[in-house]
Amino acid sequence: MTTNDDTLTIQQVAETIGLSVHTLRYYERIGLIHPINRAANTHRRYTQDDVGWLDFLNKLRATGMSIRQMQAYAQLQRQGDATLPERIEMLKVHRRDVEAHMDVLREFLKLIHYKIDYYEGLLAEAESEAVLEGS
Amino acid sequence: MTTNDDTLTIQQVAETIGLSVHTLRYYERIGLIHPINRAANTHRRYTQDDVGWLDFLNKLRATGMSIRQMQAYAQLQRQGDATLPERIEMLKVHRRDVEAHMDVLREFLKLIHYKIDYYEGLLAEAESEAVLEGS
DNA sequence: ACTTGACTTAGAGTGTACTCTAAGTTGTAG
DNA sequence: CTACAACTTAGAGTACACTCTAAGTCAAGT
Incomplete structure (x- = not known):
């Protein structure tokens, strides 16, 4: 597995931020994170920005924010600076x-x-x- | 509803400690509290001790203790000073x-x-x- | 060529902690 | 006498947040 650039596989992200690979896909499915870019073989490749965002989501969860609230926040985030x-x-x-x-x-x-x-x-x-x- | 002594109905307990009547019965059912004494009409009558214990349980929950843990604690409590x-x-x-x-x-x-x-x-x-x- | 292992999907299953329903009883007020 | 509100039960249902399964693809190593 040669991940030559600065992107990470789902497994690597799971290890670094302490969420399971299941949860990472789940978060993407429910819109907590935008659809992750794929390598040629359809595998997800997470950027450092993606990891940073997931890390922040993780902190929101750890401090008791509900999934629903995080979804609302993520949607605003995607709508840009106006929000x-x-x-x-x-x-x-x-x-x-x-x-x-x-x-x-x-x-x-x-x-x-x-x-x-x-x-x-x-x-x-x-x-x-x-x-x-x-x- | 004349509750002349210092005991409380389930509704009154629910109001004073902020748990629903459903939850109070549920807590009794799963052994978080001993079977509550009944009035002649089979209705529960909570003593001040009962309320104190429920209040403590509520605080344990509010600080993140699981029901399972509380069950273990309640069982020890019922076994007396040896525990x-x-x-x-x-x-x-x-x-x-x-x-x-x-x-x-x-x-x-x-x-x-x-x-x-x-x-x-x-x-x-x-x-x-x-x-x-x-x- | 074949095995291994990491990945993919849609969708089903799980654990926790309630929360509610249906059917029935009882006691008080009008 | 009747309506009403508060209570009772066993057991079903719900919300939340994952967590797992089955079936399949794909690239690398032997």
Whole structure:
């Protein structure tokens, strides 16, 4: 397999960005990415730009954006610079969502901290009683 | 509907903790919570303890714990104090997961910050050009 | 010539977590 | 007496995001 230029096979892309080859084809099918250019043998050849875009999609997913939202964003992206304001707005909305989610996580971490402390307190108590019984 | 004591109907619980009545029954069915005590008319009556536990379950879900994990935790809980060490361990593992997730979110927020700045820069540029053309 | 392995497609299947439906019971209000 | 709302059950249905299968093409290595 001589991939002489700077393009990558689907397998290579899957490895570099951590999505399965199935998922990469799926994302193309549902319009999250434009139809990938093909080599003479019909195999997909991903450019660095393609990889960058997929990497960004992956980050949107990892931060909780739905496929539907990403489809909307991808469509705007394909429509060019005229949609920049809308895309900025989407990103800002998503940022607010992520920040809200982080607040929830922070609250939870505080709770869990107290809970673990409390449980470890109970545990230490039980142990010291066991020691007393053993004496 | 006279709920004179300090117990709550399924509807009231749903409202106070933000889970649907369907989900509350579902959680009971799959063992996330013990079988709820019934009033004379077979209707469920939730105690404050039940509500507290459901609230905690809800927080575990909201922070990404799977139903399967919660089932395991609930089972340990029902087995009493002997399982305290295991439960502490589960909570610590989950805390690590949540912290790791927060790291991902923080990284994303940084990226999105730069991206929005960049896009708004493009936008400002385009606008100033439009002004020049207009003169 | 033949095997191997990476790729291709359309479409079916899976896992998770709900979410809803249908049919029935019960208690209160008009 | 009747209507209505809230509840009950078992089990079916849904949404989401993949994930896999089957059948086939193609290029390289032995």
